[in-house]
Amino acid sequence: MLLALLVLAAVLVLSIGLGARFLSPGEVWAGLWDSSSAYYHIVHDSRLPRTLLGLMVGTALGLAGAIMQALTRNPLADPGLLGINAGASAAVATAAVFFGVGTFFGYVWFALAGAAIVTAMVYAVGGGRSATPARLALAGAALNATLLSYVSAVLLGDTQAIDRMKFWTAGSLASADFATVERLLPFFAAGLATGLLAARPLNALSLGDDAARALGARPAVIRTAVIVAVTLLCGSATAACGPIVFVGLLIPHMVRPFTGPDLRWMLPYTAVLAPVLLLGADVLGRVLGSPGELQVGTVTAVVGGPLFLYLVRAAK
Amino acid sequence: MTAVLEKRTARPIGRKAGVRPRAVVVGLIAVLGTFVVSVFSLGTGDFDIAPADVVTTLFGEGNPAHEFIIGELRLPRLITAIAVGAALAAGGAVFQSLVRNPLGSPDMLGVTNGASTAALTVIILGGTSTQLSIAAVLGGLGATLLIQLIAGRALHGFRFILVGIGMAAILTGISGYLLTRGVQMENARALLWLTGSLDGRDWGQAKPMLVVLAIVVPVLLLACGPGLKILEMGDDSASALGVPVPLLRNGALLSAALLVSFAAASAGPVNFVALIAPHLAKRLTRAPGPNLLPSIAVGTLLLTGADFAAQHLLQERTLPVGVVTGLVGGGYLVWLLTTERRAGRI
Numbered sequence: 286m287l288l289a290l291l292v293l294a295a296v297l298v299l300s301i302g303l304g305a306r307f308l309s310p311g312e313v314w315a316g317l318w319d320s321s322s323a324y325y326h327i328v329h330d331s332r333l334p335r336t337l338l339g340l341m342v343g344t345a346l347g348l349a350g351a352i353m354q355a356l357t358r359n360p361l362a363d364p365g366l367l368g369i370n371a372g373a374s375a376a377v378a379t380a381a382v383f384f385g386v387g388t389f390f391g392y393v394w395f396a397l398a399g400a401a402i403v404t405a406m407v408y409a410v411g412g413g414r415s416a417t418p419a420r421l422a423l424a425g426a427a428l429n430a431t432l433l434s435y436v437s438a439v440l441l442g443d444t445q446a447i448d449r450m451k452f453w454t455a456g457s458l459a460s461a462d463f464a465t466v467e468r469l470l471p472f473f474a475a476g477l478a479t480g481l482l483a484a485r486p487l488n489a490l491s492l493g494d495d496a497a498r499a500l501g502a503r504p505a506v507i508r509t510a511v512i513v514a515v516t517l518l519c520g521s522a523t524a525a526c527g528p529i530v531f532v533g534l535l536i537p538h539m540v541r542p543f544t545g546p547d548l549r550w551m552l553p554y555t556a557v558l559a560p561v562l563l564l565g566a567d568v569l570g571r572v573l574g575s576p577g578e579l580q581v582g583t584v585t586a587v588v589g590g591p592l593f594l595y596l597v598r599a600a601k
Numbered sequence: 602m603t604a605v606l607e608k609r610t611a612r613p614i615g616r617k618a619g620v621r622p623r624a625v626v627v628g629l630i631a632v633l634g635t636f637v638v639s640v641f642s643l644g645t646g647d648f649d650i651a652p653a654d655v656v657t658t659l660f661g662e663g664n665p666a667h668e669f670i671i672g673e674l675r676l677p678r679l680i681t682a683i684a685v686g687a688a689l690a691a692g693g694a695v696f697q698s699l700v701r702n703p704l705g706s707p708d709m710l711g712v713t714n715g716a717s718t719a720a721l722t723v724i725i726l727g728g729t730s731t732q733l734s735i736a737a738v739l740g741g742l743g744a745t746l747l748i749q750l751i752a753g754r755a756l757h758g759f760r761f762i763l764v765g766i767g768m769a770a771i772l773t774g775i776s777g778y779l780l781t782r783g784v785q786m787e788n789a790r791a792l793l794w795l796t797g798s799l800d801g802r803d804w805g806q807a808k809p810m811l812v813v814l815a816i817v818v819p820v821l822l823l824a825c826g827p828g829l830k831i832l833e834m835g836d837d838s839a840s841a842l843g844v845p846v847p848l849l850r851n852g853a854l855l856s857a858a859l860l861v862s863f864a865a866a867s868a869g870p871v872n873f874v875a876l877i878a879p880h881l882a883k884r885l886t887r888a889p890g891p892n893l894l895p896s897i898a899v900g901t902l903l904l905t906g907a908d909f910a911a912q913h914l915l916q917e918r919t920l921p922v923g924v925v926t927g928l929v930g931g932g933y934l935v936w937l938l939t940t941e942r943r944a945g946r947i
Binding site for chain 2 (some may be wrong): 361400410422426430434435437441447454456530590594
């Protein structure tokens with residue numbers, strides 16, 4: 286755990302330090318706390334909100350992925366691949382084009398509703414005993430395609446909306462500011478708390494409904510709570526920075542060999558390491574794309590995709 | 602519908618394997634439907650032509666004005682629609698049969714995404730429409746080969762599906778990046794292309810499509826159709842029955858990818874036709890196997906119908922056909938997911 290936190294801290298410093306003017310870790314430290322430092326404004330006005338947003342979004346997506354995998358008992362569940370993030374995007378696109386909503390605070394309610402509907406649908410399709418990983422993934426991919434084609438259909442009539450939304454549809458942290466971070470925080474905190482508290486009951490549920498009931502858990506209540514947590518996490522993350530794939534899939538897979546299947550260990554590790562992937566991808570995008578940047582959604586897809594293919598090949 | 606029912610009761614009990622009457626009826630009804638939609642589609646527009654006049658013009662006996670409007674302006678678009686619908690449906694039928702899953706269509710498994718990403722690159726670089734078409738074909742074929750290479754020999758089953766889905770996700774990420782690179786007008790063009798549209802298609806798009814169809818579809822029908830039907834029973838059974846499994850599989854996959862890529866090159870990645878048409882055909886004919894001909898008939902009906910609707914649904918402007926197939930397909934998909942899940946097939 287200590288090592289994981291250290292890695293996270295290193296990525297956080299790197300994410301704040303990197304940019305048009307590179308700041309050394311010492312300068313980052315000074316910029317963070319010392320308002321007279323020359324770097325105070327760089328750090329506080331642009332890089333800190335972006336890093337905090339990445340931290341929250343990464344944690345949210347990773348945790349949501351781990352919880353979905355436990356809930357559907359399906360190792361390939363990922364909020365991006367199953368269309369939950371796309372559901373949130375579809376709702377946001379609707380909000381932007383038909384209702385003229387343009388701020389995070391307006392988006393977030395639509396995003397939550399969209400995520401909730403798709404989460405419920407995915408659970409309905411993938412929660413049964415008959416669903417194999419490939420079948421669930423395929424159903425999710427089909428749902429994803431439907432929703433994304435809806436997004437482009439909606440945006441098509443509105444050239445200005447295309448331009449406004451293009452970074453958002455690719456998945457980007459570039460628009461981060463403190464106002465977004467503050468507004469995301471309550472949703473994120475609620476989702477995080479529910480998700481982490483669900484670890485123990487979800488462990489019981491993994492034994493099957495009957496065994497879980499015998500252990501004193503109430504399956505229906507747990508499932509509802511977990512679906513609410515996933516909705517909060519994915520909906521708010523997508524509203525803030527667009528649909529991002531693979532984070533929720535890969536991190537639980539990388540964590541599991543070290544922690545074992547016990548969610549009380551797995552979920553906290555996932556929550557710490559998922560932002561490492563997201564912020565790492567963001568940093569990489571800023572380095573590779575300079576003087577501009579590659580969107581973090583593109584980098585996670587390009588970096589995470591091959592890892593996913595490797596997992597598929599290794600799984601037999 | 603009544604014709605279908607009558608035919609079914611009249612069917613002899615000791616039916617031989619081979620041509621199924623029900624499949625023939627379904628196919629004929631779909632072809633008839635396509636013809637009716639085509640006549641209406643050719644007859645309506647800024648200058649309306651009566652259905653009777655459309656038919657006489659089609660047989661070469663109309664007046665010169667009608668001949669120009671239909672032959673030069675409206676027919677190329679219709680022919681493109683028919684050809685694209687047929688190609689997508691045939692490609693989808695082969696894919697679904699090969700991966701043994703009703704959702705395993707080329708739009709879900711990265712083939713179409715390969716074509717879109719390549720085409721998008723050309724659009725952002727400001728290329729011509731010929732370059733765009735070539736890029737789309739190469740992109741689709743390239744993605745298919747890559748997926749097959751990564752998935753290894755086990756083409757059926759979950760590995761191919763998962764690799765395909767992974768590839769689709771990677772390519773979607775790259776497309777998202779490409780979209781952010783374009784300026785406003787290029788983006789509008791790119792997004793229109795990505796939705797799939799038949800606006801302004803002329804003989805330049807229709808002819809290559811027809812040539813590819815004329816070559817690939819007979820190959821699929823004669824060389825692959827019967828083998829694919831047996832292959833659905835499993836690799837081992839098929840080998841034991843004398844089917845050259847690897848050859849058949851690779852050949853069918855490549856032909857299907859070729860069809861889908863060409864379709865994407867001429868109309869953009871029109872969503873869901875490859876997913877729905879074979880499925881609908883199978884449901885109607887109740888026959889095993891890939892149901893190639895009925896699928897093609899249903900696919901043409903679906904795409905011509907969707908294009909007709911796209912042109913006339915809204916009073917003030919026309920929609921790209923991909924929007925209509927996307928909406929219809931999305932609804933059908935949700936229904937499919939709920940019913941098929943109950944049957945345990947998804």
